[in-house]
Amino acid sequence: MTEDRLPGSALLPLAYRECRQIAAAHGRTYFLATRLLSAERRPAVHALYAFARMVDDVVDRAGRSAAAHDRDPAAELDQIERDLRAALESRLGSARTAPHASSADRQNDRSWESGPRPRALVLAAVTHTIHRYDIAAQHFWTFLDSMRMDAPGAPAFRNRYATMAQLREYMRGSAAAIGLQLLPVLGTVVPVSAAEPAAAALGEAFQLTNFLRDVAEDLDRDRVYLPADALAAFGVDDALLFECRRTGRTDPRVRRALAHLIAVNRDLYRRAEPGIDLLEPRVRPAIRTAATLYADILHHIERSDYAVFDHRAVVPRHHRLRIAATEFTTATLRGRLTR
Incomplete structure (x- = not known):
């Protein structure tokens, strides 16, 4: 059984642990402040940070070197949005169901962080967080729209x-x-x-x-x-x-x-x-x-x-x-x- 198809009860701790590691490595100020939150809230904040970091890295890599970016960043952002919409619609973030990696994720699962299926793990954690706390999905589409303003080749760039x-x-x-x-x-x-x-x-x-x-x-x-x-x-x-x-x-x-x-x-x-x-x-x-x-x-x-x-x-x-x-x-x- 591949890691992106583990049962939900096994995948969610792995997914939230991935997000925590990303927050600790890249968001030192936020991570320190998060230590003051209750243990119950910390994983959700880490998931939101990791999702934002994942998207931001797509456009950052494109800005640093077009040659190093083997995919169209605008297309990659579109894929992330499709994956998140699909996960939300099918409630893949619940503790009962595990998210499956998209074909784009399988091709690019090491494009922004090392480790197995990091994109699928981040999507699993953030989808679960959205459902658990009833966060309006529109905030994520608004965020992705702004990120397209950072993506070379996007109409909004x-x-x-x-x-x-x-x-x-x-x-x-x-x-x-x-x-x-x-x-x-x-x-x-x-x-x-x-x-x-x-x-x-x-x-x-x-x-x-x-x-x-x-x-x-x-x-x-x-x-x-x-x-x-x-x-x-x-x-x-x-x-x-x-x-x-x-x-x-x-x-x-x-x-x-x-x-x-x-x-x-x-x-x-x-x-x-x-x-x-x-x-x-x-x-x-x-x-x-x-x-x-x-x-x-x-x-x-x-x-x-x-x-x-x-x-x-x-x-x-x-x-x-x-x-x-x-x-x-x-x-x-x-x-x-x-x-």
């Missing part, structure tokens, strides 16, 4: 954004949708719809922080995820960005543009922060930790004098652990004081 409005259209699917996927897993003390605006804002805040941190890496793939009109207001264009990347030095005009966009980013965090109190009390420390650690990336960019072209801003591990410990201690004391 775009590697430049003229305005913040255009960039927010992309982030609505690439980041806000992920926040909305998480809400039913985390739980809320208000109707889910009341918590959605803040969750979407926090997703956008995380995404914009990534863009500011990864300017150099994105330029290497001929992508600019910063709005052209905001850059132009400070005298910055593509030529100047590429020159900064070539020399590894941040031009004063770019420094001022980045300072402006960091202020915009912090406003998103401020708008999202009240939404954390709309979540179930037990999950608030984890989300506060993730928000604090991600916002700290902005501080590290500033402290480096905006040197985003010669190194990647990273929050030191000891600082991440200290923030997580502080949030856990604070939450524990609050719980004792409110009993």
